[in-house]
Amino acid sequence: MSISESSSGPRTLRRGLAVLAALRDHGSTGLSITDIARLTAIQRPTIYRLLAALLDAGLVLPVPGTKKYQAQWATRPNAPTPDPRVSQALPSLKRLAERTGDAVFLVVRDGDNSVSLHREIGSYPVQILATYAGKRQPLGVGSGGMAILAALPNPVAHGIVERNSEYLDEYGGMTPHEMLRLIENTRSRGYAVVGNHAVRGALGVGCALLDPQGNPMLAISVTAIIDRMPALRQREIASWIHAELASLSLRGA
Known part of the structure; x- marks a missing residue:
């Protein structure tokens, strides 16, 4: 069991969906960790864990050059060249x-x-x-x-x-x-x-x-x-x- 999976399933799912909804509503502008915490009333450590899972799933992307994140609803047609x-x-x-x-x-x-x-x-x-x-x-x-x-x-x-x-x-x-x-x-x-x-x-x-x-x-x-x-x-x-x-x-x- 990973720390990111330690919460009960339904509660974690609801929180993850709340984070996704907040990011969706702000489009390509994105939200910072502090913004997400303010909008969802979820504590920042939990948001970090949720974002880790959402990033791994390809549902969230970092906004380049910022400390913000945005929802990603479709596969990117041109994936970046691996480092x-x-x-x-x-x-x-x-x-x-x-x-x-x-x-x-x-x-x-x-x-x-x-x-x-x-x-x-x-x-x-x-x-x-x-x-x-x-x-x-x-x-x-x-x-x-x-x-x-x-x-x-x-x-x-x-x-x-x-x-x-x-x-x-x-x-x-x-x-x-x-x-x-x-x-x-x-x-x-x-x-x-x-x-x-x-x-x-x-x-x-x-x-x-x-x-x-x-x-x-x-x-x-x-x-x-x-x-x-x-x-x-x-x-x-x-x-x-x-x-x-x-x-x-x-x-x-």
Whole structure:
């Protein structure tokens, strides 16, 4: 059973339909998470889980260049070209999902945001599905994004945190001060450890792949329920991610 399926069927269905109806009524303009919560009276963590399922089903799409979503009622005639980074990293993502049993994510930077390119689901009965392909959020909110953010020079990283400061509270009450502390922790530890701010009780471990100049190219993260993430396992998972990133680097990713 995944966290996104933990509610009773009829109630979850009604909530999902309410989200779809709200998005339908606003057409291509789309709605943000905050907008959907206001219109449907559904709590934001639940909306994240519903959107994850609706995105997977192709019923909802992100509005490009925004933090909004829109309903998608028909199959798009011209599907976007798959990102080559996904095909390059896919064997690593699958191995990590099989090895850990948990959800694995491929994340890249887009300006001040992180974008999830792909996720692989593990075999453990409870999966963290709040993040999905195409999801954008402030860089550093998730463990993959934090690994990228911490790899940037201080002036760049601090500038990103400052520009995103007005949005951070939407993610579990994250603050700029906490974000800066996580950056320092990530640098000293060598990998990011971040509680999932969309789903309570979840924790992610993320590591970044750097180019020869030390610039972050992408990150891979593994997210699970906190009970599965004691400190020893966090280190173990980080070592597995680092090994996969090293193989990607050798292949020229």
